[in-house]
Amino acid sequence: MDALIEKVYRLTAGQFRQRYGLTADRQGWPPGPASCDVWKGTFGVSETLLREGAQPHSVVLGGPCLVFTHGQARNVTVKDCIDLIAPIRAAKCLNLPCVLLIEIEQLSILAGDGKSPLDDEHWSVMVGVLHNFVRYYALSIGFPLERLHFTCTSEPEVEAVVDDLADRYGALIGTEDICGLYAPDGSSSFPREHPLYERYVTAFKRSLMLYLPAFSEHVTGLAGPSVISAENVNQARAVAVAGKLAGRLNMKAPAMIAHAECPNIAGTRMDHGEEKDKLYVSEPLPVLLGKLGLCDGLVVSYLSKWYTEREPATPAEAYAQASGFLTAVNGMFARAYKQHTYQDVKEVWLS
Secondary structure, eight states: OHHHHHHHSSSOHHHHHHHTTEEOOOTTOSOSSOSSOTTTTEEEEEHHHHHHOOOTTEEEEEOOOOGGGTTOGGGOBHHHHHHHHHHHHHHHHHTOOEEEEEOOTHHHHHHTSOOOGGGSHHHHHHHHHHHHHHHHHHHHHTOOGGGEEEEETTSHHHHHHHHHHHHHHGGGSOHHHHTTTTOTTSOOOTTTTOTTHHHHHHHHHHHHHTTSHHHHHHHHOOSSOEEEEEEEGGGHHHHHHHHHHHHHTTOOOOEEEEEOOOBOTTSSBGGGSOGGGOOBTTSOHHHHHHHHTTSOHHHHHHHHTTTOSSOOSSHHHHHHHHHHHHHHHHHHHHHHHHHHHHHHHHHHHHO
């Protein structure tokens, strides 16, 4: 994990952890009896979480950034899938509910047309496929579906909750916190100087509201839950800014279980690399496994950590586990797509 971080960001792994209050010290955490090794595939855990433990009224929260899919299910990458399954796996390990976020309302904010992405057939299909996919994954690891809260921020009821939180607390978030929100190493001040700056500010502030206890309370029905973000490290600054806001409001700051972002076959960022280097989960399995054969040991080792709880003993075993992982998510995604499209046809027949 450390080598991947240092390849992508302008910080050493130690500097990254120090900046965001993360630790790789596994001693004494997770407390027993955890149902699996939550550390597998994890870059770091909030020091507060290590010190205090996961409280019984906590929830695990996370989800992917789907902007680069452009609403097309065929553009969903293995990175997106990992960002979906990481919160489920952490929730199972800690025996906690899981809130999975499909945050796409920022698209309508940036477009300025007031239209919901869910009114677009492509986005609606993709969200439906992802919902089926995470259910398949949860069942495969024995996570109860009743504890899985699949939440799309473009649903009117959810959007109204975020509206209320943003109206009450958005003004407390300063420009210095918004600019560079998703550049945890300080390499960018986006959206400063962008023509759509004001719209991005609105969208980013609304995203920060999702880390407040009141949001997870609405989704899960738990009173004042502690929030544990199980997301990739690109969200580390957002979690920290949300923590600062929570402190000002005398609320519990979110903790984090951070994993390295899944790289492409060239070992660089999936969403920002060349098209030919991306790992699309819906590709024919022989194509996907063929791309795995082009990956270096660093990428193979990363993918292997999402397959089983046992560390591979040799490079060949790591490759076998990485291949097993890609085979599993490829199959689940194909089943999810078929199930969703069948449901759509069935609804037409019955209407």
